[in-house]
Amino acid sequence: MNLSGHPTDTVPAMETLRSAARAHLFNNGSVEHYRRVLADGIDRVATRVAGTDAPFTGVSPEELAPKVSGIDLDRPLGDSGAALDELQDVYLRDAVWFHHPRYLAHLNCPVVIPALLGEAVLSAVNSSLDTWDQSAGGTLIERRLIDWTAARIGLGPAADGVFTSGGTQSNLQAMLLAREEALTRMAESAGMPSDRHELLPRLRILASAAGHFSVQKSAKLLGLGADAVVTVETDADRRMRPEALAGELERCRHAGQVVMAVVATAGTTDFGSIDPLSSIAALCASAGVWLHVDAAYGCGLLVSPTRRHLLDGIERADSVTVDYHKSFFQPVSSSALLVRDGRVLRHATYHADYLNPARMVERRIPNQVDKSMQTTRRFDALKLWLTLRIMGPDAIGALFDEVVDRAADAWRILADDPRFEVVTRSQLSTVVFRYLPVDPARELADEANLFAREALAASGAAVVAGTRVDGRHHLKLTLLNPETTLDDVRQVVDLIAEHAGWYVQTRTAELSCPVG
Incomplete structure (x- = not known):
């Protein structure tokens, strides 16, 4: 036995294993290996795409599952070429190709090459967009893109926001902020601290009958009742009817219920319908209700040279969801939540001594974790940054x-x-x-x-x-x-x-x- 407690004859084997493992780390000593491996991977994908004549092979789960489950993950192949050969068999050959012109199913877009360049860079550098000491310029780039998007929406100088994993998370955070603002107002109107558990059952969210299911999911995650989401009827074009919304607002008021948010949709998943945002915004302003606009799909209109007017009224929202990975031709994931008043993001803030202590705020050292529901977070903003810098919004x-x-x-x-x-x-x-x-x-x-x-x-x-x-x-x-x-x-x-x-x-x- 040696001093570490391992049998002496295992020490050379362990050192050999460690040495081999270190060879796979990306650092200044492995850049040539990095170039070769990634070039091989890119070539495999490029060759597959070049030879694609249909969006799908039609493979069934029953056919593919045995291939995947039969792989022994405890026995590595030891070679990237062999691993890519295997990947071809269990993934690339049968992947669903969104770039193919006859893929016409879901809100999955083909991606632009500048964004793929960003994906390669951000994965290799591996910045985490929670604190400055993990991201440096990445923090500033994300903030600049948030400012740019907020300006495109027209939210005003106090606007802020944060990148998220997708529309569902963006909608969830918006509902969290709306809930906290509503609870604060309820407590203030009572003139005394109130029991949150007593207040929560009174909260309601009004959303279009054609809206996204993530609103109902958000309500459940936020501790609201099953009846908390009230669906508002739509017209023949599947757009929320302002008259129906006005009726629901009045009904909730008479029932002693508090509408914490109205969720309008700018691009419903099924119909691509855009709710009459200006009329809805006027009703929300009159009732003093938070307006959230789910523009996960319709956010592409923000850069449209001909259809930007379809989003008229979105500038009056308190919060907006955008999914760049739907209509900005970005790889998943790339979404953001924007808010009119950046101060409301405090509801997502928690100061951890090891990460973002309050004294860092006092020193004006920027971070994004104070605004996010996530801690460790990819630098997804880089993909959009390079797309704008290479292609431009037009x-x-x-x-x-x-x-x-x-x-x-x-x-x-x-x-x-x-x-x-x-x-x-x-x-x-x-x-x-x-x-x-x-x-x-x-x-x-x-x-x-x-x-x-x-x-x-x-x-x-x-x-x-x-x-x-x-x-x-x-x-x-x-x-x-x-x-x-x-x-x-x-x-x-x-x-x-x-x-x-x-x-x-x-x-x-x-x-x-x-x-x-």
């Missing part, structure tokens, strides 16, 4: 305008096609529709649309989304790729009709010829 806006134009054309194609029924025309880049069999097979519409979506994905030829509208199954095209052409749309529509028509024909034959 170029991003032009790309977003292009997909919105394409969606309008796709809506017309489907509206003119007797095989389909379309829902409201989107203000952004979604198209909700369904295949509609002719009588007497009309009752098979739900089943036919479900089948068509699954069959299309299984073929790998295209990927579309599905949703329910007024209790009926529908399909959805989400156009976020400027490379998608109307010919692509027509091909996908024809494939959907082919799959759905086959299902209707087969089921009709089965129903007309019952067994026995």
Whole structure:
């Protein structure tokens, strides 16, 4: 035995292992290894993308799961080339490629190369955007982008914000701030400290019936009741009705309930609808209620050269969610929460002696952890920074305008096609529709649309989304790729009709010829 308690004969083996492990650390002695390995990885991805002729292979979980579960993670391959070969088999070959023009499902955008450059840089440097002594210039870059976005929104000189992991986190933090502000006002109006547990059941959030489910999730996480989120009815275009909102505000007042926030949506996930922000803002101002605008999808309009007016009224919000990874063509994750009054971010502040003691604030040393629900946090802002510095905001806006134009054309194609029924025309880049069999097979519409979506994905030829509208199954095209052409749309529509028509024909034959 040696002094450390290990058998003597294991010491050389341990030193060999440690030496081999250190060779993988990124430092000034391994830069050539770093260059080679990353170049190989980039080449694998580039080769795969260059050879992609469909957005998906159609692989099923049953097919792929055994390959992944069969890998022994305790037995390393010891070579990056071998690991990339294996990765090709369990991931790259069957990955869903959002860059392909016939990926038309969810709010996943193709990404721009300047942002990929930012991703490579930020991952290698590995800054943590919580304190100055972990990020230095990264803190200032994020703050500059927050100021830039707040100015684009028009929130005013006191605005502030922070980058987040996505729209759900941004909405959660907005609701946290709104809750704390509401509780503070309630306590002040009572003239004495109040029991939070007694006040919480009185709080309500008013949100569009077409809004994002993260509002309900936020309410649950914040300790509010199941009935805390009150849905406000929408009009035929799936936009919140100001008259209905006014009625709910009045109803809550008479019931002794406190509306802690109204959540308006600038780009609903299904319909791309934008609530009448100016009218909603006026009602909130009159009632003294916090207005949050979920612009996770519609934030691309902030840089649109032709459609910025669709966001008129957003400048009156108390908080705004933006997802750059939806309509700014950024890699996941890249989102932010903006607030009109930066002082409200104090509700997310906690001073830890080891990290951000109060004395650092007194010395004016900037940090972002005082504003964030996260502690360790990636320098995701760098991706947007390099995109703006290389491409510029007008170029991003032009790309977003292009997909919105394409969606309008796709809506017309489907509206003119007797095989389909379309829902409201989107203000952004979604198209909700369904295949509609002719009588007497009309009752098979739900089943036919479900089948068509699954069959299309299984073929790998295209990927579309599905949703329910007024209790009926529908399909959805989400156009976020400027490379998608109307010919692509027509091909996908024809494939959907082919799959759905086959299902209707087969089921009709089965129903007309019952067994026995």
